[in-house]
Amino acid sequence: DWCLDAFITGDKWISASSYSGTVAPGATVNTAMHFDTSNLTLGTRNAYLYISNNAINNPPSTQNNHLMIPITLNVTEPSGAVEAPQNLIIAKDPGLVSLAWDEVDNANSYQVYGCSTVDGTFILVGTATDAYIELTDADLAAAGLDSRAFFYVKANTDSRTAPQVKRK
Secondary structure: OOEEEEEEOOOOOOOOOOOOEEEEEOOOOOOOEOOOOOOOOOEEEEEEEEOOOOOOOOOOOOOEEEEEEEEEEEEEOOOOOOOOOOOEEEEEEEEEEEOOOOOOOOOOOOEEEEEOOOOOOEEEOOOOOOOOEEEEHHHHOOOOOOOOOOOEEEEEEEEEEEOOEEEE
């Protein structure tokens, strides 16, 4: 018999359905792994699943009764089409830029990005839970922008990000 005890290194983005148990000789045990990307930025994450056992004859892949299994998670942009916010309207008042757009079904938030040129690097200038945002001159200045900027909006729905819509 193998008496298993497992633990996972890394952040809280990965968990297992079971962390201990017994496996009879010649038998197998399945454990489901759960990956939660809801609070992760794009990029690669690494972790290890360590399994310790009390078997007399350990397989060659173990050291000190520990089997180390590497786990890699790549968080990428979604490939599925999600509706983009439409009809972006920008209004300029003294000291304030207001942006509004059509709501996206099931959107839980919107991210507004700005840039001083249409083909430059856009940076996040604000987040909204409704289909509008007001940015003060101070908000824009903190992002290195002035009131003459280019903007696009992304809708966040069910952990997916909508394609961008650019308007000036």
